[in-house]
Amino acid sequence: MASFTLHGIPVSRGISIGRAHLLTPAALDVKHYLVPEEQLEKEVQRLQDALAEVHRGLQALWTDLPKDAPTELGAFIDVHALILSDPMISEAPLDIIRTRHYNAEWALVTQIDELSAQFDEIEDEYLRERKADIQQVAERVLKVLMGSAQLAPAPRAAGDEFQPQMIVVAHDISPADMLQFRDRSFIGFVTDVGGQNSHTAIVARSLDIPAAVGMSQASSLIEQDDWVIIDGDAGVVIANPSPLVLEQYRARQAAMLKARKKLLKLKKTPAITRDGTAITLLANIELPDDCPGALESGAEGVGLFRSEFLFMGRSGHMHTLPDEDQQFEQYRKAVVAMKGRPVTIRTLDIGADKPLDPTEHTALNPALGLRAIRYCLAEPQLFLTQLRAILRASAFGKVRILIPMLAHAFEIDQSLAMIEQAKAQLREAGHKYDSAVEVGAMIEIPAAALAVPMFVRRMDFLSIGTNDLIQYTLAIDRVDYEVAHLYNPLHPAILQLIAMTIAAGKKAGIDVAVCGEMAGDTKLTRLLLGMGLREFSMHPAQLLSVKQEILNCDLGTITPHTRKIMRSMEPNAIAEAVAQLQTI
Ligand code: PEP
Ligand code: MG
Numbered sequence: 001m002a003s004f005t006l007h008g009i010p011v012s013r014g015i016s017i018g019r020a021h022l023l024t025p026a027a028l029d030v031k032h033y034l035v036p037e038e039q040l041e042k043e044v045q046r047l048q049d050a051l052a053e054v055h056r057g058l059q060a061l062w063t064d065l066p067k068d069a070p071t072e073l074g075a076f077i078d079v080h081a082l083i084l085s086d087p088m089i090s091e092a093p094l095d096i097i098r099t100r101h102y103n104a105e106w107a108l109v110t111q112i113d114e115l116s117a118q119f120d121e122i123e124d125e126y127l128r129e130r131k132a133d134i135q136q137v138a139e140r141v142l143k144v145l146m147g148s149a150q151l152a153p154a155p156r157a158a159g160d161e162f163q164p165q166m167i168v169v170a171h172d173i174s175p176a177d178m179l180q181f182r183d184r185s186f187i188g189f190v191t192d193v194g195g196q197n198s199h200t201a202i203v204a205r206s207l208d209i210p211a212a213v214g215m216s217q218a219s220s221l222i223e224q225d226d227w228v229i230i231d232g233d234a235g236v237v238i239a240n241p242s243p244l245v246l247e248q249y250r251a252r253q254a255a256m257l258k259a260r261k262k263l264l265k266l267k268k269t270p271a272i273t274r275d276g277t278a279i280t281l282l283a284n285i286e287l288p289d290d291c292p293g294a295l296e297s298g299a300e301g302v303g304l305f306r307s308e309f310l311f312m313g314r315s316g317h318m319h320t321l322p323d324e325d326q327q328f329e330q331y332r333k334a335v336v337a338m339k340g341r342p343v344t345i346r347t348l349d350i351g352a353d354k355p356l357d358p359t360e361h362t363a364l365n366p367a368l369g370l371r372a373i374r375y376c377l378a379e380p381q382l383f384l385t386q387l388r389a390i391l392r393a394s395a396f397g398k399v400r401i402l403i404p405m406l407a408h409a410f411e412i413d414q415s416l417a418m419i420e421q422a423k424a425q426l427r428e429a430g431h432k433y434d435s436a437v438e439v440g441a442m443i444e445i446p447a448a449a450l451a452v453p454m455f456v457r458r459m460d461f462l463s464i465g466t467n468d469l470i471q472y473t474l475a476i477d478r479v480d481y482e483v484a485h486l487y488n489p490l491h492p493a494i495l496q497l498i499a500m501t502i503a504a505g506k507k508a509g510i511d512v513a514v515c516g517e518m519a520g521d522t523k524l525t526r527l528l529l530g531m532g533l534r535e536f537s538m539h540p541a542q543l544l545s546v547k548q549e550i551l552n553c554d555l556g557t558i559t560p561h562t563r564k565i566m567r568s569m570e571p572n573a574i575a576e577a578v579a580q581l582q583t584i
Pocket of ligand 2: 404468
């Protein structure tokens with residue numbers, strides 16, 4: 001097999017070497033996980049049982065058919081029964097379970113996809129249309145399988161002996177689908193589309209698994225079971241590498257792992273610069289289950305809990321959002337897990353690349369549409385429910401409320417009024433909450449940074465969302481790989497907006513954090529410190545590397561250099577000076 005190399009966008013650090021698992025869009029609609037060797041036969045049995053049950057169901061349909069039923073109806077049941085008994089359906093998926101370790105649903109969908117592709121090539125229209133019958137049969141089986149889901153072997157738990165070496169290759173993966181991979185069944189991700197700071201990339205980073213996106217043709221060029229190397233630092237994917245290349249990457253991989261292990265020694269070391277300034281390092285999380293990982297990395301609290309992930313990817317629950325009690329349980333779980341450290345819960349930031357229901361019609365410019373706080377203010381009952389749940393969790397530890405995508409004073413005022421309303425409702429219902437709960441604003445729209453005094457006057461703290469700040473300032477869709485090369489955190493306009501926000505917070509004596517991806521980029525740590533930033537919030541996986549930068553940094557030395565950088569309006573000079581900061 002010929003070796004080839006693809007270049008795209010690096011999104012999650014590290015090197016992975018494994019076999020390609022192609023994920024079709026249909027496969028994303030079902031659960032997909034790898035079944036450990038010793039449970040394979042149980043999984044095969046689960047699929048066989050489902051096939052048998054559908055068979056029985058079809059037979060029952062036949063027997064119950066009224067005498068005067070149209071003859072086509074009987075014929076239609078016959079066709080379905082025939083398809084079900086065909087080895088292509090009754091045997092091939094069982095082989096997929098045994099050879100590829102796919103769970104039953106995934107194995108079935110993979111086989112149906114392969115069959116559908118063959119049907120598409122058939123000239124005869126009548127035969128071509130039988131594809132729909134096959135899909136209907138598959139749906140019957142899937143329905144039974146999903147009903148028996150509780151009998152399915154549980155996805156792998158952390159620390160399990162089973163070591164898969166699978167790399168997911170897909171056209172696209174939504175952030176909600178990405179969350180499904182939390183059990184770490186896979187060691188890398190490659191997608192055709194996506195940007196550096198799309199939420200899919202962010203979740204990949206939070207899983208700390210090498211990934212590269214924007215690979216344009218990867219899912220059509222790479223074949224099932226091809227050997228693949230992902231260089232997550234360079235955004236390079238090598239398919240079918242030669243033994244020599246493989247050896248080189250294995251050596252690099254081993255060196256990286258060693259360096260990471262060494263970093264673990266810094267876990268308990270306080271993050272203080274060489275000249276004695278203490279810096280706060282916080283974690284970004286998607287779900288309460290991320291809290292142990294945050295503590296493991298030495299985080300002093302949660303700086304950003306992206307609460308929308310509780311609402312997303314609830315397949316089968318699309319229109320039943322988590323209610324107040326369910327949300328409260330999740331927020332409380334995070335608060336308790338953080339053992340007294342602050343937990344900053346961002347209110348629902350739904351929309352753009354995080355739709356509540358991916359099947360719903362999306363606006364023409366979703367990033368500019370009814371997103372985040374705009375959505376919440378338009379749906380006051382949904383917002384009040386979330387606010388009550390967050391406030392109730394504040395009785396169990398330090399909670400801070402963070403509001404995303406604010407631009408207008410009236411949005412701030414309305415949000416604050418609704419928090420007061422939620423408090424009043426809780427008092428009436430006899431629920432406890434922290435009456436001094438702090439409320440902060442995300443600064444992620446250029447208008448917010450330019451009018452930051454308007455925020456400082458009303459808010460207890462600020463958190464700069466550089467991902468959106470860059471998207472909106474430079475008018476670049478953060479998800480669109482075709483404009484990814486224009487996504488430049490060092491654009492002078494971006495640096496000015498960040499500096500203005502930090503300065504305004506300092507003047508007013510309120511905390512300012514950066515919780516966008518810039519906070520976790522070690523190449524930018526010194527620049528941000530020199531700009532006066534004292535609070536960084538990032539994925540736990542990045543925290544110790546950033547801490548190491550802080551420990552090696554002397555603020556007195558870098559601050560004058562940073563001032564000079566801030567006076568420059570020349571991107572090349574800025575990039576050069578920032579690189580040089582690293583060497584001081
Ligand atoms: C940001 O915009 O920088 C941010 C932290 O929020 P999100 O990435 O969830 O939009
Ligand atoms: Mg944002």
